[in-house]
Amino acid sequence: MxxxxxxxxxxxxxxxxxxxxxxLRNKQLIVLLIxxxxxxxxxxxxxxxxxxxxxxxGVIDYANVSASRELVSAMxxxxxxNLVSVPTSEKALSHEVEVGxxxxxxxxxxxxxxxxxxxxxxVQVFIDAVDANTAGIASNYLNQIFQQYNITLxxxxxxxxxxxxxxxxxxxxxxxxxxxxxxxxxLVITLIGTIASAVTVVKEKDTGTLEQLLMTPSENWQILLxxxxxLVFLLMGDVLFALTLAITIFHVPFRGNFFLFLILSSxxxxxxxxxxxxxxxxxxxxxxVLLTSFFINLPLVQTSGAIAPxxxxxxxxxxxxxxxxxxxxxxxxRGILLKGEGLAALWTPTLxxxxxxxxxxxxxxxxxxxxxx
Amino acid sequence: MNRIxxxxxxxxxxxxxxxxxxxxAFLLPFLTxxxxxxxxxxxxxxxxxxxxxxxxxxxxxGYIEILYNTNQFVPQxxxxxxxxxxxxxxxxxxxxxxxxPQFSRDIQAGRTTNIQVLVDATDVNNARVIKGSIEQVTxxxxxxxxxxxxxxxxxxxxxxxxxPGRLESxxxxxxxxxxxxxxxxxxxxxxxxxxxxxxxxxxxxxxxSISASELLLxxxxxYLIIAIGEVLLVMGLGTIIFQVGLVSNPVILIFGxxxxxxxxxxxxxxxxxxxxxxxxxxxxxxxxxxxxSLLLSGFIYPLNNIPFPLSxxxxxxxxxxxxxxxxxxxxxxxxxxxxxxxxxxLIFLGLIYFNISRRVLSRMQLPN
Numbered sequence: 001m002x003x004x005x006x007x008x009x010x011x012x013x014x015x016x017x018x019x020x021x022x023x024l025r026n027k028q029l030i031v032l033l034i035x036x037x038x039x040x041x042x043x044x045x046x047x048x049x050x051x052x053x054x055x056x057x058g059v060i061d062y063a064n065v066s067a068s069r070e071l072v073s074a075m076x077x078x079x080x081x082n083l084v085s086v087p088t089s090e091k092a093l094s095h096e097v098e099v100g101x102x103x104x105x106x107x108x109x110x111x112x113x114x115x116x117x118x119x120x121x122x123v124q125v126f127i128d129a130v131d132a133n134t135a136g137i138a139s140n141y142l143n144q145i146f147q148q149y150n151i152t153l154x155x156x157x158x159x160x161x162x163x164x165x166x167x168x169x170x171x172x173x174x175x176x177x178x179x180x181x182x183x184x185x186x187l188v189i190t191l192i193g194t195i196a197s198a199v200t201v202v203k204e205k206d207t208g209t210l211e212q213l214l215m216t217p218s219e220n221w222q223i224l225l226x227x228x229x230x231l232v233f234l235l236m237g238d239v240l241f242a243l244t245l246a247i248t249i250f251h252v253p254f255r256g257n258f259f260l261f262l263i264l265s266s267x268x269x270x271x272x273x274x275x276x277x278x279x280x281x282x283x284x285x286x287x288x289v290l291l292t293s294f295f296i297n298l299p300l301v302q303t304s305g306a307i308a309p310x311x312x313x314x315x316x317x318x319x320x321x322x323x324x325x326x327x328x329x330x331x332x333x334r335g336i337l338l339k340g341e342g343l344a345a346l347w348t349p350t351l352x353x354x355x356x357x358x359x360x361x362x363x364x365x366x367x368x369x370x371x372x373x
Numbered sequence: 374m375n376r377i378x379x380x381x382x383x384x385x386x387x388x389x390x391x392x393x394x395x396x397x398a399f400l401l402p403f404l405t406x407x408x409x410x411x412x413x414x415x416x417x418x419x420x421x422x423x424x425x426x427x428x429x430x431x432x433x434x435g436y437i438e439i440l441y442n443t444n445q446f447v448p449q450x451x452x453x454x455x456x457x458x459x460x461x462x463x464x465x466x467x468x469x470x471x472x473x474p475q476f477s478r479d480i481q482a483g484r485t486t487n488i489q490v491l492v493d494a495t496d497v498n499n500a501r502v503i504k505g506s507i508e509q510v511t512x513x514x515x516x517x518x519x520x521x522x523x524x525x526x527x528x529x530x531x532x533x534x535x536x537p538g539r540l541e542s543x544x545x546x547x548x549x550x551x552x553x554x555x556x557x558x559x560x561x562x563x564x565x566x567x568x569x570x571x572x573x574x575x576x577x578x579x580x581x582s583i584s585a586s587e588l589l590l591x592x593x594x595x596y597l598i599i600a601i602g603e604v605l606l607v608m609g610l611g612t613i614i615f616q617v618g619l620v621s622n623p624v625i626l627i628f629g630x631x632x633x634x635x636x637x638x639x640x641x642x643x644x645x646x647x648x649x650x651x652x653x654x655x656x657x658x659x660x661x662x663x664x665x666s667l668l669l670s671g672f673i674y675p676l677n678n679i680p681f682p683l684s685x686x687x688x689x690x691x692x693x694x695x696x697x698x699x700x701x702x703x704x705x706x707x708x709x710x711x712x713x714x715x716x717x718x719l720i721f722l723g724l725i726y727f728n729i730s731r732r733v734l735s736r737m738q739l740p741n
Binding site for chain 2: 036046050051120123125126131135136137139143151165168169170175176286302303307311313317331339341345
C-alpha cells in the first residue's frame with residue numbers, strides 16, 4: 001500500500017491533478033465534449049437518407065384505356081413514385097418538372113391502345129436528373145417496372161426463368177443511419193480531439209503560464225504527458241458516449257469485439273491529440289487554433305468516407321484518402337460495428353493507424369519540446 | 374448614413390491587417406470548394422465484383438460477359454470453392470454473384486433458376502445501385518437468350534432532363550456554393566462582431582453616438598463586400614474547374630447570391646451578438662453553419678427524405694433556398710417562376726436575423 005502511495009507521490013501526478021482540475025473547471029471544454037457530438041450524431045443520423053421513395057410523378061394519359069391505367073398503377077405500386085399531378089397538357093407537365101414541382105413525368109400517347117395491339121406502343125418518360133444519384137436509381141426502378149409489365153402482357157406465365165436473389169449483408173434492412181452514424185462517430189472524435197488538445201496546450205502559451213511550468217522540476221515530456229493523459233480519458237469517454245447514442249437511438253448493431261474497439265479507438269484518440277498539439281505549436285492564441293483547425297479538419301472529414309463513400313470519389317481523392325487517418329478509423333468502426341470483424345480482417349487499417357499514431361505523436365512531441373527550449 | 378460608411382471602412386481596414394483572417398477569407402473557401410466539389414460523389418464507379426460460376430457452360434459465361442460489359446464492375450479473382458461471403462467479409466469485393474451448378478440445365482428444362490447475389494450493404498445507397506444494375510443485366514440476358522420476349526410491347530422512351538449524362542458534379546458543385554457562402558461570410562462577420570466584445574472596444578461603441586442598427590449595417594456592409602470578393606473567386610474558379618456554367622438568367626444568380634450573402638453576414642452578426650468570446654463564436658458558427666448547410670439544405674440527399682419533426686427545420690434554413698436557386702441557374706435553366714418563393718423566404722429570414730441582432734444590441738446599449 002505504501003508503495004502505491006509513493007508511486008503517486010511523484011511530482012508527475014501533481015501535474016496530472018493540475019490538468020484534471022483545470023479541465024473540470026473549463027466549462028467551455030465540457031460543453032464542447034457533450035453538445036456538438038450529440039447534435040452532430042442526431043442530425044447526421046436522421047437527416048441523411050439516400051432512400052429513393054415518394055418521388056413526385058405527373059402523368060398525362062391521353063389514351064385512358066384499361067391497359068394504360070394499369071401501367072400507371074404498376075408504376076406507383078411500390079411507393080417509389082407517387083402520382084401527385086394529372087396535368088392537362090404536355091406543356092403544363094414539363095413546366096412542373098422545370099420548376100421542381102415534379103420529379104418525373106409520363107406521357108401516354110393517344111394511339112397507345114392501337115399500337116399496343118401491334119406490340120409497338122411507346123410511352124414517354126422523363127426524369128429530373130439534377131440529382132444524378134436519385135435519378136439513376138429511379139430510372140432503374142422504372143425500367144424494371146416496364147419489363148415486368150411487358151412480361152405480364154406477353155405471357156400468362158409470370159414466373160421468370162432466372163430470378164436474382166439479392167442478399168444485403170450487414171444491413172439487410174438498408175437502414176441509412178447504420179452507414180452514417182459510425183462515420184460521424186469518427187468525425188466527432190476528430191473535431192473534438194484536435195480542438196480540445198490544441199486549446200489546452202495553447203492556453204498555457206497564451207496566458208504565459210508555460211514558462212512557470214518549465215520552472216518546476218518536471219521534465220518536458222512529463223509536462224506533455226500530464227497534458228495528454230487526462231485528454232485521452234476524456235476523449236475515450238466521448239467515444240463511449242457516441243457509441244451509446246449510436247446503439248440506443250439508432251440501434252446500430254455492435255457485432256465485433258468491444259475491447260478491440262476500445263484499443264483501436266484509443267489509438268485514434270492519440271492521433272487526434274497529436275494533430276491538436278501540432279496545431280498548438282503552430283499557433284499563438286486560442287482563436288488562431290480554432291481558425292487554423294478548419295484547414296486540417298475540413299479535408300480530414302470530407303475525404304474520409306464518413307458521408308460520401310470513398311468508392312464513389314474520383315481516383316485522385318481515393319488515393320489522397322489513404323493518407324487520412326480518419327479514413328482508416330472509420331473503416332475500423334464500420335468493420336467492428338456492422339460487420340463484426342476482428343483483427344484478422346482489420347489488420348491493414350490497424351497497422352496504418354498505429355503508424356500514424358506513432359509518427360504524429362513523435363513529431364508533435366518533438367515540436368513541443370523544441371518550442372519549450 | 375455617414376456613420377455606416379465610416380464603420381464599414383474601419384472594418385475593412387482592420388480586416389486587411391490580419392493575415393490569418395485574410396487567408397481564412399479566401400484560401401479556405403477555395404479549399405472547401407475543391408474538396409466538397411471534387412470529392413463528394415454518391416454513386417460508386419468500378420465496383421469490385423467476384424463471380425462464382427459453378428455451372429461453367431457457355432450460357433453462364435455469356436451471363437458473366439454481359440455483367441462485366443456494363444463497365445460498372447471490376448472483376449476480382451477469387452479462388453473457386455472458397456465461400457464468396459469471405460471475399461466480402463474481408464473487403465476484397467463489394468458484391469458477389471453466384472451461378473448455381475444447375476444454371477443451364479434449369480434454363481433448358483424451363484425451370485426457374487436462382488442466381489444468388491451477395492451485396493455489401495454497409496453503404497446503403499450503393500447497395501441499391503448494385504442491386505439495380507445486376508437485375509438489369511439479368512433482364513437483358515433473358516431477352517438476349519430469348520427466355521422472355523425480346524421485343525417489348527411497351528417501350529419506355531426515357532429521357533433524363535437537365536443532366537442527361539447524370540454528372541454528379543452538376544448536382545454537388547452548385548450545392549457546394551451554398552455551403553461555402555453560408556459558412557465563411559458568417560464566420561468572418563461573427564468574429565468581427567464578437568471581437569469588439571472580447572477586446573472591450575464595444576464599450577467605446579456604446580458610448581459613441583452610433584446606433585445599434587448603424588453598427589450592424591456598417592459591419593454588415595463591410596463583410597458583404599468581402600463576401601462578394603469570395604463569391605467572385607469561388608464561382609469563377611468553380612466554373613472553370615468543374616465546368617459548371619450558367620444556363621439561366623444571370624440576374625437571378627446575382628440577386629439571389631446577394632440576398633443569400635446578406636443572410637449569411639446577418640447570421641454571423643447575430644451569432645457574434647449572442648456569444649461572449651471569439652472561441653464560442655467560431656464554434657457556434659462552424660457547428661450550426663455546417664450542420665444546417667450540409668444536412669438540412671438538400672445538398673447531399675433529397676429534402677423530402679428527412680423524417681417528420683426534423684423536416685420542418687429546413688424551412689428556416691436560408692441555404693436550402695439558395696441551393697434551389699443555384700441548381701435552377703446552373704443546371705435547370707429555370708426562370709423566375711421557379712425561384713420566386715426562394716427569394717421571398719430569403720428576404721423574410723434576413724429581416725428576422727437583422728431584427729433579433731438589433732434588439733439584442735440595443736438592449737445592451739445605454740438609452741440616449
